[in-house]
Amino acid sequence: MSARFQELDWRQTSLGELTLRKRHDPVVGGEVHEIKLNDEFLMSSMFTVGEVELARLALAAIPRAPLDVVVGGLGLGFTAVTVLENADVGSLLVVDALGEVIEWHQQGLIPAGSVLTADARCRLVHGDFFAMLRSGHGFDPATPGRAFDAIIVDIDHSPRHLLRPGNADFYEPEGLRRLAGLLRPGGVFALWSNDPPDDEFIATLSSVFTDVHAEIVSFPNSLQGKDSTNTVYLAKLT
Numbered sequence: 001m002s003a004r005f006q007e008l009d010w011r012q013t014s015l016g017e018l019t020l021r022k023r024h025d026p027v028v029g030g031e032v033h034e035i036k037l038n039d040e041f042l043m044s045s046m047f048t049v050g051e052v053e054l055a056r057l058a059l060a061a062i063p064r065a066p067l068d069v070v071v072g073g074l075g076l077g078f079t080a081v082t083v084l085e086n087a088d089v090g091s092l093l094v095v096d097a098l099g100e101v102i103e104w105h106q107q108g109l110i111p112a113g114s115v116l117t118a119d120a121r122c123r124l125v126h127g128d129f130f131a132m133l134r135s136g137h138g139f140d141p142a143t144p145g146r147a148f149d150a151i152i153v154d155i156d157h158s159p160r161h162l163l164r165p166g167n168a169d170f171y172e173p174e175g176l177r178r179l180a181g182l183l184r185p186g187g188v189f190a191l192w193s194n195d196p197p198d199d200e201f202i203a204t205l206s207s208v209f210t211d212v213h214a215e216i217v218s219f220p221n222s223l224q225g226k227d228s229t230n231t232v233y234l235a236k237l238t
Contacts, residue, residue: 008109011100015163020104033076033110035101037163043075045111049219050192050230051075051154055082057215057232058150058190059089066090068146070139072129072153074101077112079154079192084119091121095139097128129155130167133178150188151179158195158231171201176208176235183237193231201233209235 008020016038025032025046035042059067065088071080074096083092094116096102102124105113116122125141137144139151156162159171169175179189189209197214205212212235221228 009100009104013098013100015098018098018100020109035075045076047219047221047228048078050217050232051078052082053215053217054154054190054192054232055079055152057234058152058188059083059086061188061234061236062149062186064149064186067149069093069150069152070095070148072151073155074105074124075154076110077105077116079152080122081112081115083152084115084122089121093123093125093139095125095127095129095132099126102126129153130170133170133175138182147182147184148187149184150190151183152190154192158193159198159201161195171204173204173207176205180208180237185237187237189235191233193233195231196229197231205233205235210238211236
């Protein structure tokens with residue numbers, strides 16, 4: 001591997017080969033951390049605006065405190081760290097199906113890990129977010145059925161581009177109703193997507209939630225020499 005690249009860890013997982021690497025990028029003038037699954041990039045610290053805005057937009061929609069929050073999908077930790085930066089947050093559960101990623105944070109191989117593991121409000125939970133929702137027990141192993149003020153999800157690439165086919169039922173009315181059942185009145189479901197707003201999915205959300213919209217988040221893409229966009233779906237129970 002080039003001296004510019006450092007492979008910090010490699011694991012064989014149920015989803016395939018998982019790699020954490022660090023490299024120096026002359027464009028950003030510093031270190032970039034990346035997580036790859038097989039040949040696909042799951043996360044890069046070059047592009048974090050969408051993950052940060054996902055948390056910020058979700059919490060801005062809930063004018064009360066303290067807030068109990070779930071983040072589905074740990075990745076490099078940018079969404080979770082942004083949640084903890086909000087002083088109104090009382091507790092945060094971060095659920096990830098890959099125990100290896102949780103270990104990387106706990107071992108300090110990922111910079112955000114030092115923030116997440118040092119904050120008493122935060123717990124990292126090893127579990128399949130979608131299976132936990134289907135189980136009826138919810139996301140807190142210590143308190144089955146516990147309700148939350150915000151459930152923030154960044155796992156699949158979009159409602160149509162999934163990491164695993166078995167995740168598909170989450171994006172249907174029944175799956176969304178299960179999730180709504182774990183939200184307190186006035187609570188918010190927020191979802192990150194790498195695709196443009198999907199009118200069909202917005203209609204599905206609107207069949208379950210009372211206040212639904214999609215926010216387009218734009219950010220400069222130095223690799224392509226132009227702006228790129230993510231979508232943040234926000235759905236609220238009134």
